[in-house]
Amino acid sequence: MRILVIEDERKVANFIKHGLEEERYIVETVADGITGLEMAMNNQVDAILLDIMLPGKDGFTLLREMREAGVNTPVIILSARGTTEDRVRGLDLGADDYLPKPFSFEELAARLRAILRRSIPEKSTKLRCGDLSLDTVSHMAYRGNTEIELTSKEYALLEYLIRNKNRILSRSTITQHVWKHNFDPDSNIIDVYVKRIRSKIEKKDGNSKQMLQSIRGVGYRMREVQSEDGING
Numbered sequence: 001m002r003i004l005v006i007e008d009e010r011k012v013a014n015f016i017k018h019g020l021e022e023e024r025y026i027v028e029t030v031a032d033g034i035t036g037l038e039m040a041m042n043n044q045v046d047a048i049l050l051d052i053m054l055p056g057k058d059g060f061t062l063l064r065e066m067r068e069a070g071v072n073t074p075v076i077i078l079s080a081r082g083t084t085e086d087r088v089r090g091l092d093l094g095a096d097d098y099l100p101k102p103f104s105f106e107e108l109a110a111r112l113r114a115i116l117r118r119s120i121p122e123k124s125t126k127l128r129c130g131d132l133s134l135d136t137v138s139h140m141a142y143r144g145n146t147e148i149e150l151t152s153k154e155y156a157l158l159e160y161l162i163r164n165k166n167r168i169l170s171r172s173t174i175t176q177h178v179w180k181h182n183f184d185p186d187s188n189i190i191d192v193y194v195k196r197i198r199s200k201i202e203k204k205d206g207n208s209k210q211m212l213q214s215i216r217g218v219g220y221r222m223r224e225v226q227s228e229d230g231i232n233g
Contacts, residue, residue, distance in 0.1 A: 033057030
């Protein structure tokens with residue numbers, strides 16, 4: 001899942017970003033209200049963590065303009081302004097939760113999971129490709145009934161591939177979406193991670209068709225395969 005963090009304090013933003021990436025979210029950070037509003041309006045993200053005291057446009061104004069434009073993305077306000085008046089104002093403007101600073105990361109992560117469960121129908125939290133499934137809230141992966149242990153970056157890559165199953169994805173597209181930087185044609189990082197994922201998700205019976213395909217000279221494709229009895233898997 002993609003989380004947008006709108007926070008001008010670099011240390012706080014990096015703290016949140018690092019923690020959420022360890023929890024297997026894809027995280028984008030923005031340091032001012034104007035850019036934050038633009039990204040909130042135009043980017044498909046699953047939740048927004050919003051500071052109030054921002055340069056360019058304060059968080060209350062940003063939230064009000066978001067909601068007036070019909071953007072219903074869940075928002076958790078994170079602010080040193082923790083008075084009752086501030087909390088009431090933020091919630092009345094359309095925030096889904098309000099967490100005063102300083103806060104523990106464990107509490108933030110729990111509140112984020114809670115609003116994601118409320119805002120996303122249960123079926124849409126499950127991504128499937130044949131008998132391979134991901135739960136995008138708990139960040140668990142399964143092949144059939146067997147749990148697959150993944151690192152945060154392996155999970156992010158596999159989620160992106162499954163969301164785009166049956167499509168050929170170039171290495172540059174994968175790099176920009178999962179690693180958030182420009183593609184380096186000399187880097188083999190994607191190939192390394194694909195190899196790791198394959199070793200974890202592919203069945204070891206020697207007869208099953210490969211789910212994660214290499215497309216020579218282009219990139220990769222996650223595909224649904226048919227077993228011999230006609231059932232996906």
